[in-house]
Structures are given as C-alpha cells and as structure tokens.
Amino acid sequence: MADFLKTDYSNNTGGNFEPVPTGNYEMIINNAQEQATKNGAESLQIDLLVRNDLDKVPGLAETNAKYHNRHVFVDNWKRKATNQYDLEGFQYILQAAGVPEGTPLKTVQDFMKLITGAAVKVYVKQEEDSYNGKTTLKNRVAPWNFETSDYPQIQHVYKDKRPAAGNSQTAKPTQSAPQSTKDPFANTGNSVDISDDDLPF
Numbered sequence: 001m002a003d004f005l006k007t008d009y010s011n012n013t014g015g016n017f018e019p020v021p022t023g024n025y026e027m028i029i030n031n032a033q034e035q036a037t038k039n040g041a042e043s044l045q046i047d048l049l050v051r052n053d054l055d056k057v058p059g060l061a062e063t064n065a066k067y068h069n070r071h072v073f074v075d076n077w078k079r080k081a082t083n084q085y086d087l088e089g090f091q092y093i094l095q096a097a098g099v100p101e102g103t104p105l106k107t108v109q110d111f112m113k114l115i116t117g118a119a120v121k122v123y124v125k126q127e128e129d130s131y132n133g134k135t136t137l138k139n140r141v142a143p144w145n146f147e148t149s150d151y152p153q154i155q156h157v158y159k160d161k162r163p164a165a166g167n168s169q170t171a172k173p174t175q176s177a178p179q180s181t182k183d184p185f186a187n188t189g190n191s192v193d194i195s196d197d198d199l200p201f
Contacts, residue, residue: 019139020070022126023063026051026151028119029097030071032112044085044108046074046093046115048122048141053155069159072124074141089143096120096146119149 030049036042052068054060078085090111094103097118105111123145129138 017071019126019137020050020067020072020124021062022124024121024123025063025067025072026054026060026119026149027072027122028154028156029093029115029117032116034108041077042083043075043077044112046076048072048074048120049156051119051151051154051156053157054151057151072122072139072141076143086143092143093120093146096122096148098148098152119152119154121147121149123147 025048027048028051029046031047032044033047034042034044048071050064050068050070050072052064055065055068057064076085076089085108093115094111097115097120099114103114105114122141125140125142125145126137127140128135
C-alpha cells in the first residue's frame, strides 16, 4: 500500500498578514460577506486579493509583483443612526466592477453577487491605527478608491485551484441583472445511488 503522505515542510511559509504598503494594486474582489461584532455592529466585508498574473507589468513592480496573493479586507459598516449601509459608497465599487448604469439591486446579496470575481484597481493606504492604547499598522481603502481595472483579462492562478493550461478568465461580464447560479447540491427529486465502494469509511 502506498504512503498516504510523506512529511515535507519546505513549502510551509506561513501566512503573511502584515499590511501591504500604500499604493495602487490590481485586485480581484475575492469575496464579500456580511458579518457582525459581539456588540451587534454589522458590516459588509470585501476581501480583495492582489492579482498574481501581472508580475511583469513595470508599473506594478512595487505593488502586485511584490505582494501578489495577499488579501486586503475592506469593512463597510452600517451607520448607527440609520442601521443602513452607505449606498453612495457602494456606487463606486459597482462602477469599478463594471456593473452597467441603471442595474437594479433588490438586496445586499445582489450587490455581493455582482461584485464578486470582478477585477478592480484599488488605492490602498497603510496607516497607523490606535485602539485600547495599542498602535498597529492597518490597510484602509475608501469606496472612492475603487476604479476600473487597467487589466480586465484575468489570468490569476488561485493557490488552491490551479486552472487548466491555457484557461483564462475575463473580468466579470457586465450584466443587466443578478444571475442565479445553479446549485450542484440542490435536490432535483432524483434518487442518488452510492455504492459501498464509493464511501471513504
């Protein structure tokens, strides 16, 4: 029987969560999700991923080439007075993501679906943040610092998902309304046959 695994720690570099230096970065909107603090403050967090397909672009030598695959998280907090998001700020993000003018969004989930996967150019600022007497460096991104990508053809290779050779992806196509995605786990009403040989236990 073949070994399940042979230990090899040469690729264990650990995660680097230090803030990236101030500058313009070409990013992918990797994810967007709502979350809440223990005190009930709600935010919509956007996970920006520094693209790794632009390392050879001279103008990005000090940003993308050095910091590709790094994440920058942007929190958009609900206003205490209204318990609503700053929808004017969302307009900058939607425009940068290439969502056509006049597209109706009925829910915040529509917003998240439309921007996820989009290529955007983002000005990231590194600044000091003091909290409870401790000062740390943090990244800040204002909504008006999102712009349309200079490189809409995405050929980013995700660490955990390697695309097939020659597979490239274009920035999210513009669309007039949110698209529903087919759920591969949805119950279609058909029975599922699984033999004992297919089970891992």
